[in-house]
Amino acid sequence: MNAKQIGLLIFVGVCTVLVAATVLAGIEENRQAIGAGTEERYSYSIGATPTPVPTVDYSELPEMPSVPAQYDGGMDPPTQTPDQGEDTIDT
Amino acid sequence: MSPAKASGRVVAEINAPRPDSPRVAARQREQRRTRIVTAVAFLVLVAAWFYGYLQSSSNLLPRVPNVLPGATRVEHQGGIYVGYSGNPEPNEVVGYAGTSKSIGYAGPIELLVGVDPAGTIVGVEVVKHRETPSFFRLLKEEQFFEQLLGLSYIDPLRIGQDLDGVGGATISAEAVAAAVREQARALASGPIGADLPRSNEPIRFGMPEVLLIGLYVAGYFGHRSRSRNAKVWIRRITLIAGAIGLGFLFNKPLTIANFISLISGYWPDWHTNLYWFLLLGGILFVTSAQGKNPYCTWFCPFGAIQEGLGRIGGAKLYRPCAWHTRLQWLQRGLAFGAVAVGLALRQPGAVSYEPFGTIFDFTGSTPQWILLALVVLASLPIARPFCNYLCPISPIVDYIGEVRRWAKNLADKVRR
Numbered sequence: 147m148n149a150k151q152i153g154l155l156i157f158v159g160v161c162t163v164l165v166a167a168t169v170l171a172g173i174e175e176n177r178q179a180i181g182a183g184t185e186e187r188y189s190y191s192i193g194a195t196p197t198p199v200p201t202v203d204y205s206e207l208p209e210m211p212s213v214p215a216q217y218d219g220g221m222d223p224p225t226q227t228p229d230q231g232e233d234t235i236d237t
Numbered sequence: 238m239s240p241a242k243a244s245g246r247v248v249a250e251i252n253a254p255r256p257d258s259p260r261v262a263a264r265q266r267e268q269r270r271t272r273i274v275t276a277v278a279f280l281v282l283v284a285a286w287f288y289g290y291l292q293s294s295s296n297l298l299p300r301v302p303n304v305l306p307g308a309t310r311v312e313h314q315g316g317i318y319v320g321y322s323g324n325p326e327p328n329e330v331v332g333y334a335g336t337s338k339s340i341g342y343a344g345p346i347e348l349l350v351g352v353d354p355a356g357t358i359v360g361v362e363v364v365k366h367r368e369t370p371s372f373f374r375l376l377k378e379e380q381f382f383e384q385l386l387g388l389s390y391i392d393p394l395r396i397g398q399d400l401d402g403v404g405g406a407t408i409s410a411e412a413v414a415a416a417v418r419e420q421a422r423a424l425a426s427g428p429i430g431a432d433l434p435r436s437n438e439p440i441r442f443g444m445p446e447v448l449l450i451g452l453y454v455a456g457y458f459g460h461r462s463r464s465r466n467a468k469v470w471i472r473r474i475t476l477i478a479g480a481i482g483l484g485f486l487f488n489k490p491l492t493i494a495n496f497i498s499l500i501s502g503y504w505p506d507w508h509t510n511l512y513w514f515l516l517l518g519g520i521l522f523v524t525s526a527q528g529k530n531p532y533c534t535w536f537c538p539f540g541a542i543q544e545g546l547g548r549i550g551g552a553k554l555y556r557p558c559a560w561h562t563r564l565q566w567l568q569r570g571l572a573f574g575a576v577a578v579g580l581a582l583r584q585p586g587a588v589s590y591e592p593f594g595t596i597f598d599f600t601g602s603t604p605q606w607i608l609l610a611l612v613v614l615a616s617l618p619i620a621r622p623f624c625n626y627l628c629p630i631s632p633i634v635d636y637i638g639e640v641r642r643w644a645k646n647l648a649d650k651v652r653r
Contacts, residue, residue, distance in 0.1 A: 147559075154619070160611065164604045164605075164611070167602075168590040172602065176367070176586070179366060179377070
């Protein structure tokens with residue numbers, strides 16, 4: 147067997163292993179893709195246990211002292227509501 | 238009979254090996270072995286087909302809440318799913334869901350589609366898909382599914398109208414859109430009770446189809462041409478057109494996935510995927526009628542790239558006698574294994590190991606990139622290394638040719 151034949155056999159052997167790896171990777175990727183869709187937005191996923199929403203019993207909270215809301219002069223009061231997405235144009 | 242012809246026949250008969258010579262015996266042994274292996278391969282493929290057919294069912298009820306947000310109870314009624322919510326007794330309908338299937342590039346994409354009582358799409362989930370992994374990966378990366386949310390059954394739900402396409406996965410994106418459109422409208426005209434006008438799917442006939450027909454025609458005339466010069470030039474032109482058009486521009490080469498989809502019954506809608514029918518139909522027709530492979534020699538895009546590289550590197554066809562038959566059987570074995578696994582798992586796209594998408598669309602898994610690099614390097618000294626030692630297409634086309642020979646011999650025997 148000459149060097150060219152050995153080279154050819156190594157090429158074919160390595161490529162055969164890569165072909166097998168490609169097929170296995172493809173099958174695994176397709177298996178993992180099951181369940182894909184719009185679940186990201188709604189945070190639903192197959193088999194996932196929903197996180198329970200914490201509940202608070204307000205009757206057991208200590209009563210808060212009543213403090214009249216007043217402006218103490220430390221900060222500038224808000225003068226306008228945040229804009230609702232209007233575009234600003236730089237002139 | 239002319240004397241020249243008669244004398245030619247005598248010479249041929251004298252030179253022909255005697256029926257009891259070792260050469261004839263070896264050839265007959267080889268033919269017998271090929272027939273036995275072909276028959277066994279056929280039986281295994283039939284078994285794989287049935288295995289895949291029996292494995293293709295699934296229970297979808299637990300998945301329905303994924304596409305009907307807020308549903309705490311799901312009922313299966315007459316082929317569709319109805320989601321309910323409410324406290325303490327879930328009686329309020331939050332939506333309807335159903336499954337729909339459409340054929341992508343390599344196989345079906347089956348989706349569970351949920352709509353609210355007004356017919357607005359509120360969830361889509363992949364139940365099953367047999368698409369080529371790299372194409373499907375693009376759909377996820379480009380967040381194609383997210384575009385569908387909030388659209389309604391009255392919307393066009395079409396790429397280029399209210400949906401953005403996904404470059405490199407056009408057919409897959411269209412298949413998803415078609416499946417969602419079909420199911421959203423079925424749910425609207427069913428439980429929601431909307432009155433929908435019938436819509437006819439337009440036939441898509443564009444540049445890829447025109448180019449493919451042109452290549453078939455050019456290949457036919459090139460094959461029939463008696464002038465060697467004309468043949469060489471036509472072949473050069475078709476190979477360059479195939480590499481640029483079917484390869485880099487449209488990324489629509491023939492793959493093993495096409496054949497597995499055909500056998501699995503995953504036929505796409507001919508209105509939107511006429512190309513698929515032209516490609517496979519043309520190859521099957523020419524191979525069955527003439528016993529010739531019109532694709533690999535005349536316009537295979539990857540073959541053209543290898544030939545181009547071979548011209549740069551001065552490549553020569555290398556078939557060492559000692560290994561040729563074994564390497565040929567290895568190539569057939571790879572093709573057979575891929576078809577058998579593809580049929581058994583109903584995964585035509587996953588077993589499509591050719592690095593065509595990797596070179597023409599720059600998508601592929603790591604093994605495919607390494608494979609491509611090796612083939613590109615090997616193409617410099619060896620003529621068409623992938624075609625001659627690894628490609629699954631030529632063994633499949635050879636197999637069709639073998640079946641054709643059988644059928645022809647059988648017909649001849651019956652006629653006698």
